[in-house]
Amino acid sequence: MxxxxxxxxxxxxxxPGLLAADTEESSGGSFDIMGKVLDHDYVEVVGVKLYLPxxxxxxxxxxxxxxxxSALESGxxxxxxxxxxxxxxxxxxxxxxSITSHLIYVWLGIILTLLITIWAASRYRxxxxxxxxxxGAMHNIFEVIFVFIRDDIAKEFITxxxxxxxxxxxxxxxxxxxxxxxxxxxxxxxxxxxxLTVTATLAGITFIITQFSAxxxxxxxxxAFPGVPGWSRAILTPVEILGLFTKPFALAIRLFANMLxxxxxxxxxxxxxxxxxxMFGAYVGVGSSVFWVLLTAALYFLKALVALIQxxxxxxxxxxxxxxxxxxxxxxxxxxxxAHAQSVEV
Amino acid sequence: xxFLAAGLGAGIIALGAGFGIGIIGKSAxxxxxxxxxxxxDIRGAMLLTAVFIEGVALIGAIVCIILALGLGQ
Numbered sequence: 001m002x003x004x005x006x007x008x009x010x011x012x013x014x015x016p017g018l019l020a021a022d023t024e025e026s027s028g029g030s031f032d033i034m035g036k037v038l039d040h041d042y043v044e045v046v047g048v049k050l051y052l053p054x055x056x057x058x059x060x061x062x063x064x065x066x067x068x069x070s071a072l073e074s075g076x077x078x079x080x081x082x083x084x085x086x087x088x089x090x091x092x093x094x095x096x097x098s099i100t101s102h103l104i105y106v107w108l109g110i111i112l113t114l115l116i117t118i119w120a121a122s123r124y125r126x127x128x129x130x131x132x133x134x135x136g137a138m139h140n141i142f143e144v145i146f147v148f149i150r151d152d153i154a155k156e157f158i159t160x161x162x163x164x165x166x167x168x169x170x171x172x173x174x175x176x177x178x179x180x181x182x183x184x185x186x187x188x189x190x191x192x193x194x195x196l197t198v199t200a201t202l203a204g205i206t207f208i209i210t211q212f213s214a215x216x217x218x219x220x221x222x223x224a225f226p227g228v229p230g231w232s233r234a235i236l237t238p239v240e241i242l243g244l245f246t247k248p249f250a251l252a253i254r255l256f257a258n259m260l261x262x263x264x265x266x267x268x269x270x271x272x273x274x275x276x277x278x279m280f281g282a283y284v285g286v287g288s289s290v291f292w293v294l295l296t297a298a299l300y301f302l303k304a305l306v307a308l309i310q311x312x313x314x315x316x317x318x319x320x321x322x323x324x325x326x327x328x329x330x331x332x333x334x335x336x337x338x339a340h341a342q343s344v345e346v
Numbered sequence: 347x348x349f350l351a352a353g354l355g356a357g358i359i360a361l362g363a364g365f366g367i368g369i370i371g372k373s374a375x376x377x378x379x380x381x382x383x384x385x386x387d388i389r390g391a392m393l394l395t396a397v398f399i400e401g402v403a404l405i406g407a408i409v410c411i412i413l414a415l416g417l418g419q
Contacts, residue, residue, distance in 0.1 A: 250401040257404035313397050
């Protein structure tokens with residue numbers, strides 16, 4: 001095994017001329033890892049940067065620019081070190097409604113979801129799939145995903161009388177998150193879900209839906225827990241109220257951290273090639289690259305899997321939270337209520 | 347020192363989460379072996395529990411990342 005790896009190492013290190021040219025280019029340049037996952041004012045398409053419009057609110061006045069450069073050229077704004085773009089008289093930007101790269105990918109994900117659902121709906125209206133069997137690979141995949149969300153997520157965790165109302169939301173949020181996650185696998189694109197603002201918005205929608213679908217029983221469980229001595233409610237009520245907010249918070253953080261870590265991991269492992277080149281010379285660097293590239297390829301598959309799993313998990317937990325709020329309790333089992341409370345607090 | 351804290355924190359998080367998810371996997375496979383017809387339900391429960399552990403672990407990991415990034419500036 002060891003001999004094999006040494007042979008592979010040698011095999012990949014036989015071209016000194018090429019090596020020298022490679023390292024000359026790579027050494028000295030720095031690479032911004034966080035820049036790969038942060039929001040930008042441009043979208044990169046096949047290596048070309050397309051700059052996006054800036055919409056800024058300063059002192060109650062709106063400014064519209066085609067991109068950051070034209071904002072700077074107009075003389076109204078200037079770039080500063082500590083706070084980025086500010087107006088020339090030093091006034092801070094009150095509200096930055098600029099279109100950013102992550103927003104573009106959110107829109108793309110929503111548009112793709114819309115197109116697919118409208119396309120499938122028109123097919124069902126024409127009777128394909130409704131009266132006959134679904135035709136074509138796309139339609140079959142659509143139906144598999146939809147039935148999965150309806151039967152295995154919505155029906156399973158939300159009360160049977162109510163689950164139908166939530167299937168559209170659960171399905172669209174699943175599709176949109178899946179597309180947004182998968183965009184991160186494209187070479188120049190970024191996954192919008194690696195941005196806390198995007199995931200927080202999605203979790204916020206789930207939070208609002210949860211609160212509006214909450215039953216009287218749910219609120220009773222929050223403010224006056226049944227079946228426990230009065231004094232312990234002093235502890236239970238704050239905990240339950242806190243629990244209302246920690247659920248969407250954990251939902252947002254989970255999706256965000258998963259998508260962020262995938263990208264950082266891939267960039268870091270590829271970066272090891274250059275670190276090794278710096279430390280031990282070009283031969284070791286390029287020779288070891290075969291391991292890092294293979295590892296990155298494996299991680300890519302893992303990332304594709306995680307993209308699907310996280311979309312599933314987000315949908316699943318949304319359904320669980322909605323189901324928990326929409327549930328109607330029967331208070332015969334009051335002595336089991338405490339055990340129930342312990343299992344609900346996560 | 348701060349970087350050490352962030353690194354150690356990330357390691358301890360991985361330890362705890364790995365332990366927890368390992369126990370879930372162990373009991374899930376045991377239950378499936380004992381009762382193969384309930385495999386679907388067990389898998390659902392296993393995923394849900396694993397996801398909660400993951401959530402807590404990730405919050406810890408984010409704290410470590412923020413700590414390390416804050417020091418780097």
